[in-house]
């Protein structure tokens with residue numbers, strides 16, 4: 003599918019840079035299966051068991067390693083974290099986090115980021131990368147690991163999964179869709195039961211995993227939590243029925259690390275690989291010899307084991323790893339970080355960091371800066387961690403500028419361009435000067451801001467994985483406020499300086515009601531989680547080398563209660579909010595957000611033409627044969643929506659037109675608006691770009707819980723195209 007992608011790019015280049023991506027990875031499962039099946043027929047039972055069982059925690063160079071089957075030349079597979087780059091290696095790129103990739107809304111950049119991660123992984127001999135992340139999708143604003151994934155919108159996350167998987171697997175590494183499924187919080191993550199009704203499961207949580215299967219993802223990771231009181235990694239409904247039967251998933255399901263609780267039940271429910279093979283103490287071995295005995299005693303059929311192994315070997319063929327794949331060139335545990343494999347990936351890292359920056363407020367056009375004079379840079383989030391940029395294991399601290407959250411989804415940085423350094427250098431180049439107050443004390447911030455022509459104050463909020471506690475936060479955040487009394491710092495600075503710019507690095511939404519309307523707060527820049535190129539990306543936007551073009555991939559609320567969900571601290575999570583998370587909830591309940599989903603300012607302005615709509619699906623269920631992703635016709639284009647976007651301002655800029663669909667009333671229980679298309683177009687001043695959204699049958703279907711099918715309802719769909727979920731510019735209809 004790479005071919006069609008290139009052709010459509012070339013065809014659209016005449017107008018402006020319009021993207022037609024999202025083709026997925028072009029893999030031939032049939033060919034891969036026939037090669038794998040012939041291999042499996044030559045394997046002993048113990049070789050088969052070795053392929054499905056990890057060698058044990060820290061017993062091989064990677065965070066997960068399988069046993070080699072030398073009789074057929076099948077290697078020990080190396081499985082490594084994680085979703086923003088290669089964990090425990092030294093010569094790698096620290097890419098922006100998934101959520102930052104999502105805030106670019108740029109399919110090509112998301113693909114490029116995935117491809118670059120895949121290239122680095124392959125060069126280090128990693129067969130399987132443990133990412134990208136589609137769950138937790140982010141139903142809780144305070145969810146500790148939301149930043150590893152993309153967005154609480156399933157469509158945006160689905161497209162980001164497709165692009166990331168295609169990029170990674172085109173580079174030769176197997177991608178892993180994780181964490182499947184219902185792992186929305188860190189609090190009690192390995193005991194909580196996520197009780198998700200069928201509609202919510204399909205329309206929200208399963209949706210991006212279905213797109214991942216459609217993109218031919220090689221692997222999936224079942225999650226720590228339970229589903230309706232059954233461990234996800236032994237849940238037949240989740241693994242066998244949903245993933246393998248309904249979605250036609252042909253790859254393999256591995257456990258999250260130590261998420262297995264049984265030998266027989268897990269095998270018979272559809273689990274294909276146990277990782278890391280033991281618990282973190284080398285105990286709790288459920289497969290290996292135990293599985294061998296279960297087969298010998300007839301509790302697990304050898305056919306089931308053959309199926310596990312076939313899926314694993316087929317995925318290896320699917321991604322071409324039988325063709326002289328490089329050997330593992332690093333070790334996670336002994337300080338051997340491997341060779342430098344980063345190439346020119348700093349360019350992709352910079353582009354994603356920069357184009358994911360969201361400009362939230364810009365009074366009096368204070369940005370972009372031209373001759374800023376004297377700048378006061380304020381806050382510990384402006385400077386590199388004085389203890390060293392990698393001084394905290396798995397980034398398990400919040401000192402200095404925040405580039406990523408904490409936990410297994412982090413990497414060590416080769417270098418970090420801190421905001422302070424980049425701004426100071428740029429200020430001097432543009433004839434000004436900068437001073438830095440690199441702490442969070444409000445009084446010191448006030449003094450630093452007084453008398454400066456401009457103050458740039460940095461605040462942040464951090465979160466991560468529950469095995470590390472940071473400043474009293476056990477993974478999930480305790481609240482949605484900026485850390486280190488950031489609100490006090492901003493208020494003090496903005497009282498002292500009328501030209502205050504607030505820069506925020508955060509793993510998720512923060513509340514900004516304490517200062518957002520202050521007259522001194524002229525600009526607010528959401529810089530997200532930028533990775534190693536933090537300072538460079540920020541400076542390019544602040545000084546207007548490029549106009550900001552990121553859009554919020556989630557809602558910024560006025561109060562924590564407005565989200566309608568909060569971390570469940572006791573008992574099961576019954577998912578009572580159903581599909582109404584993030585903007586779906588704000589729209590349904592008529593709650594005014596501070597900044598809505600899809601919002602982001604530019605240094606230029608855009609006009610939207612009327613839209614034209616072509617084609618309509620037939621009413622009724624999807625009936626096609628099952629392909630990877632589900633019924634084949636779900637993925638066919640049934641309608642196209644086109645419009646022209648014109649840059650009506652003075653500088654070049656990229657815009658993200660967004661298509662929102664409202665369902666006819668015959669489909670009850672649907673949110674008022676749902677994202678069902680987006681594109682990103684770079685447009686010169688005075689020029690226009692043609693934008694076309696291809697709407698799949700899936701995008702106009704709802705899950706019929708009685709018929710257990712995707713159904714296109716009869717009636718009239720409303721279409722709204724706009725610059726955010728609440729700045730809707732042109733509308734139309736599709737009548738079915």
Ligand code: NOJ
Pocket residue numbers: 065083084132180181258259410
């Ligand atoms: C547990 C995490 O949930 C998962 O994302 C990660 O891949 C494994 N640990 C391995 O580090």
